[in-house]
Amino acid sequence: MGYAAGVGKTYQMLAEAQDLKAKGCDVVVGYFEPHSRKDTIEKAEGLEFIPRRKVSYRGGVYEEMDAEAILARKPRFAAVDEFPHTNVPGSERAKRWEDVQALLDVGINVLTTMNIQHLESLNDQVWHLTGIRVRETIPDWVVQQADEVVMIDLTPRALLHRLERGVVYGREKAERAMRNFFRESTLVALRELALRQAAHEVEHRMEVDSPSGDDAQIPRKAHRILIHVTPDPQTAALIRRAKRVSDFMGAECFALAVESSSDLANLPEHDRDSINRHLNFARNLHIETRILEGEDVASALVDFARRNEITQIFLSRPPVRKWFPVFFPSLAQKIVSLAKDMQVVIVSDRDRRGKH
Amino acid sequence: MPSEHRRRTPEELLLEVQAEERAAVHKGYLKIFLGYASGVGKSFRMLDEARRRRERGQDVIVGAIQPRVPPEVDSLLRNLEVVPLKHVDGGSAIDVDSILGRHPAVCFIDGLAYDNPPGLHHSTRWQDVQDLLNAGIKVVGSINIQYIAELREQVEKITGKKINETVPVAFIKSADEIEIVDAPAEEPIERTPQERLEARRREQQLSKLRELALVLAADVVDQELQRYLDEHGIQQHLGAQERLLVCITPRANVQEMIDSARIIAERFHGELIAAYVNQPNLSPDDRASLEEKLEMARSAGARIEIMEGEDPVAAILDFARAKGITQLFIGHSQRSGMRAKLRGNPVDRLIEQSAGMDVRIFPQ
Numbered sequence: 001m002g003y004a005a006g007v008g009k010t011y012q013m014l015a016e017a018q019d020l021k022a023k024g025c026d027v028v029v030g031y032f033e034p035h036s037r038k039d040t041i042e043k044a045e046g047l048e049f050i051p052r053r054k055v056s057y058r059g060g061v062y063e064e065m066d067a068e069a070i071l072a073r074k075p076r077f078a079a080v081d082e083f084p085h086t087n088v089p090g091s092e093r094a095k096r097w098e099d100v101q102a103l104l105d106v107g108i109n110v111l112t113t114m115n116i117q118h119l120e121s122l123n124d125q126v127w128h129l130t131g132i133r134v135r136e137t138i139p140d141w142v143v144q145q146a147d148e149v150v151m152i153d154l155t156p157r158a159l160l161h162r163l164e165r166g167v168v169y170g171r172e173k174a175e176r177a178m179r180n181f182f183r184e185s186t187l188v189a190l191r192e193l194a195l196r197q198a199a200h201e202v203e204h205r206m207e208v209d210s211p212s213g214d215d216a217q218i219p220r221k222a223h224r225i226l227i228h229v230t231p232d233p234q235t236a237a238l239i240r241r242a243k244r245v246s247d248f249m250g251a252e253c254f255a256l257a258v259e260s261s262s263d264l265a266n267l268p269e270h271d272r273d274s275i276n277r278h279l280n281f282a283r284n285l286h287i288e289t290r291i292l293e294g295e296d297v298a299s300a301l302v303d304f305a306r307r308n309e310i311t312q313i314f315l316s317r318p319p320v321r322k323w324f325p326v327f328f329p330s331l332a333q334k335i336v337s338l339a340k341d342m343q344v345v346i347v348s349d350r351d352r353r354g355k356h
Numbered sequence: 357m358p359s360e361h362r363r364r365t366p367e368e369l370l371l372e373v374q375a376e377e378r379a380a381v382h383k384g385y386l387k388i389f390l391g392y393a394s395g396v397g398k399s400f401r402m403l404d405e406a407r408r409r410r411e412r413g414q415d416v417i418v419g420a421i422q423p424r425v426p427p428e429v430d431s432l433l434r435n436l437e438v439v440p441l442k443h444v445d446g447g448s449a450i451d452v453d454s455i456l457g458r459h460p461a462v463c464f465i466d467g468l469a470y471d472n473p474p475g476l477h478h479s480t481r482w483q484d485v486q487d488l489l490n491a492g493i494k495v496v497g498s499i500n501i502q503y504i505a506e507l508r509e510q511v512e513k514i515t516g517k518k519i520n521e522t523v524p525v526a527f528i529k530s531a532d533e534i535e536i537v538d539a540p541a542e543e544p545i546e547r548t549p550q551e552r553l554e555a556r557r558r559e560q561q562l563s564k565l566r567e568l569a570l571v572l573a574a575d576v577v578d579q580e581l582q583r584y585l586d587e588h589g590i591q592q593h594l595g596a597q598e599r600l601l602v603c604i605t606p607r608a609n610v611q612e613m614i615d616s617a618r619i620i621a622e623r624f625h626g627e628l629i630a631a632y633v634n635q636p637n638l639s640p641d642d643r644a645s646l647e648e649k650l651e652m653a654r655s656a657g658a659r660i661e662i663m664e665g666e667d668p669v670a671a672i673l674d675f676a677r678a679k680g681i682t683q684l685f686i687g688h689s690q691r692s693g694m695r696a697k698l699r700g701n702p703v704d705r706l707i708e709q710s711a712g713m714d715v716r717i718f719p720q
């Protein structure tokens with residue numbers, strides 16, 4: 001894992017592949033993006049490559065990793081670059097991480113590379129830091145399955161230096177990059193994010209792996225988190241945030257929509273689509289979802305929470321109103337006043353006002 | 357750069373001056389390679405940088421090498437100028453006078469955590485390094501997380517080994533750049549169940565050290581970020597770190613808030629602050645209860661902030677915005693006095709006005 005292109009992830013991955021080969025392990029390169037970087041290309045020399053597959057799509061020809069060929073070759077190790085990559089439509093699987101899952105399923109060990117900004121639960125934070133909405137994301141549970149996460153570190157100054165010398169991209173692309181993603185403050189912030197994530201990944205593996213006995217951990221109080229799903233576009237950010245907190249606290253996580261009919265038939269089409277999309281998004285992050293029938297949203301939600309021993313309710317922050325909040329409480333305020341026996345978390349959107 | 361350019365307030369000017377002062381602590385430039393165990397390849401990574409700098413034409417010397425070096429490090433050293441350690445009675449130290457006399461552009465010090473033998477000007481190597489920095493020499497050094505003074509107790513508990521030679525964390529944090537050398541612990545080849553258990557235990561130890569190293573590196577990077585923002589007069593929090601603020605009042609049920617905040621701060625490796633807004637005319641009972649609650653927060657590792665402000669909600673929000681708080685912890689409000697009526701319930705007001713941070717409301 002790295003924090004930007006050019007820190008040396010691919011190089012490190014190939015170095016490890018070379019080490020494995022030197023130790024006599026059966027290792028292939030499943031996919032490798034040379035980006036015409038000299039050092040990296042040299043590091044790949046002598047390794048066995050599985051040729052890429054050509055895919056035609058809308059008049060163009062694209063090259064993708066040939067997962068089926070790797071499956072047929074069945075090496076002990078496969079090095080696969082660019083874990084978050086989205087395959088061309090019409091491919092066997094939509095995402096490269098799904099290809100990787102297929103390799104893992106038959107017992108192939110995989111080394112792969114990704115940058116921190118592709119982690120789903122950090123999507124809003126990354127947007128806040130960089131102004132860029134990263135579209136190719138990997139659900140956190142996929143990364144959590146990794147047996148090992150290694151941080152490939154390089155100081156932003158050294159990275160910018162590499163960029164200036166044209167090691168990372170061609171000159172024109174490098175100049176563009178330095179104006180956008182590669183501003184020093186952005187890089188420093190992303191790097192901090194990556195370091196903290198790496199620390200979390202190490203800690204998480206330690207807990208899962210902890211030998212029972214003398215240093216067994218005291219069980220934490222079990223927390224159960226409930227996310228309120230609405231058609232509001234902020235819901236995606238709410239789900240990410242709640243899931244991240246829940247992962248970090250080792251809590252269970254549920255997502256709930258409260259509507260007057262459980263098939264959402266009474267809703268305008270747009271709202272129905274939004275709710276379904278949000279529930280689907282939650283399920284992709286391995287969150288259990290439910291639609292609850294109820295007229296009074298606040299009391300239905302809080303009743304459900306109590307029945308299900310929920311300890312924390314996560315809600316989106318209501319929009320700022322200028323007038324009489326005391327007499328016309330927002331939904332959040334109603335829920336807060338009903339749920340005085342549990343924690344209620346009002347999640348704010350990380351807006352980028354005043355920034356460009 | 358996302359920024360707002362406008363007239364600076366006195367506080368901002370002060371921050372800028374402080375940033376300059378910090379930069380002036382040493383004239384040279386310090387870069388540190390941080391590892392979590394010996395054998396992760398710090399020396400190689402660092403000396404490979406020496407090689408690259410030399411190839412780019414910089415005047416580079418090596419001022420300290422480890423007593424034993426692996427072959428790949430040895431072959432790097434063969435093409436570098438080394439100023440050997442000075443051997444005196446009872447040990448060795450970097451040859452500060454020779455290095456100052458030679459005055460290279462960059463000096464590489466492999467192993468910062470050594471005590472000097474008695475009788476020398478400084479008692480530790482990192483102080484010698486400060487002399488080099490003050491003379492305007494750029495220093496690149498390496499250290500293992502085990503040898504950070506403030507982490508000694510934690511490390512000794514993890515490894516069961518006594519640590520004698522250390523470097524204060526302030527020195528590490530004074531670095532202009534830090535780079536972490538992170539590599540997974542080598543997979544042990546286990547044979548007997550006993551060996552397997554031993555290997556697992558060692559793996560756990562290494563993982564704990566690795567986590568410590570990653571968090572320290574993140575903290576140094578966070579400072580670097582803050583420094584950068586201050587120097588450029590940017591009033592914005594590029595929060596990569598979670599910052600938790602627990603609002604304390606004499607009557608609040610603080611225990612649950614503090615417990616949750618401590619767990620979340622630990623898990624997110626975040627910063628924990630507890631704040632109290634001074635209220636006039638507190639009864640002796642409330643005063644005592646408040647002290648008890650602040651003590652509770654303190655012992656959970658929170659930094660305590662006492663604020664002044666006629667309007668507590670506004671004071672909390674101002675502080676939270678200035679510090680880049682990401683999570684605000686408050687108790688469900690129960691009071692509805694005259695003030696609350698005039699201004700609205702404090703919890704409602706916090707929810708309405710807390711753009712950019714999460715608000716976590718606790719049962720009372």
